[in-house]
Amino acid sequence: DTGVSxxxxxxxxxxxxxxxxxxxxxSEHNRLYWYRxxxxxxxxxxxxFQNEAxxxxxxxxxxxxxxxxxxxxxxxxxxxxTEQGDSAMYLCASSQGLLAYNEQxxxxxxxxxxx
Amino acid sequence: GENVEQHxxxxxxxxxxxxxxxxxxSDSASNYFPWYKQELGKRPQLIIDIRSNVGxxxxxxxAVTLNKTAKHFSLHITETQPEDSAVYFCAATPEDMxxxxxxxxxxxx
Numbered sequence: 605d606t607g608v609s610x611x612x613x614x615x616x617x618x619x620x621x622x623x624x625x626x627x628x629x630x631s632e633h634n635r636l637y638w639y640r641x642x643x644x645x646x647x648x649x650x651x652x653f654q655n656e657a658x659x660x661x662x663x664x665x666x667x668x669x670x671x672x673x674x675x676x677x678x679x680x681x682x683x684x685x686t687e688q689g690d691s692a693m694y695l696c697a698s699s700q701g702l703l704a705y706n707e708q709x710x711x712x713x714x715x716x717x718x719x
Numbered sequence: 720g721e722n723v724e725q726h727x728x729x730x731x732x733x734x735x736x737x738x739x740x741x742x743x744x745s746d747s748a749s750n751y752f753p754w755y756k757q758e759l760g761k762r763p764q765l766i767i768d769i770r771s772n773v774g775x776x777x778x779x780x781x782a783v784t785l786n787k788t789a790k791h792f793s794l795h796i797t798e799t800q801p802e803d804s805a806v807y808f809c810a811a812t813p814e815d816m817x818x819x820x821x822x823x824x825x826x827x828x
Contacts, residue, residue, distance in 0.1 A: 637815070637816065639818075644821070645821065646723075646725075646808045646810075646818030646819050646820050646821050647808070647816075647818050648815055648818070649815045649818075650767075652815055654804060659814075660808075660814065660815050662815075680789065695763075704769075705750060705751030705770055705812065707753070707765050707768065708753075708765070708816065710760060710762040710763050710764070711764075712761075712762050713762060
């Protein structure tokens with residue numbers, strides 16, 4: 605499968621625990637985006653990378669959230685001290701090139717449930 | 720930052736009818752407007768997009784129109800089929816992508 609992959613697909617955790625998600629973009633895609641989607645809503649932008657540089661972070665991304673893309677390939681999103689409000693689908697997308705107006709290809713998402 | 724509003728939130732049509740979904744955006748710097756289709760439990764998939772230097776784009780039964788002066792763009796689906804039933808999202812981007820809240824389209828056979 606040459607599409608965007610995300611792991612794990614599902615994560616159940618207790619409030620206060622830390623979780624980490626991984627995204628593997630399509631090979632050679634320069635840009636990598638993270639979104640959060642709750643039921644009945646559109647994806648909400650969290651952050652994006654151009655190669656290994658994190659260029660923008662949404663105000664939704666509190667200091668409990670951190671994302672990395674150390675070698676410009678895969679990316680990780682970590683949530684520390686999870687809260688019930690963090691329960692959502694976390695989507696990753698990647699696009700080719702250095703411009704914003706290129707098609708973003710989405711991964712299947714990681715569904716997080718915080719108990 | 721960019722703010723995208725989408726209407727209607729739900730839309731029900733008879734098979735064969737047309738469906739229109741409308742979006743407005745706030746940031747005049749936005750220059751790319753994609754539309755995504757998301758079926759239940761699946762990832763969003765691009766169905767059509769338009770750039771700011773074009774007023775209309777068509778791909779078979781799907782078309783998108785853009786009015787940059789009024790800051791609104793619309794998705795038109797003609798000859799709807801039951802398999803068109805899904806949630807449709809518009810988005811606008813000057814740099815990062817901002818999505819509308821989605822329209823749940825139901826096509827009744």
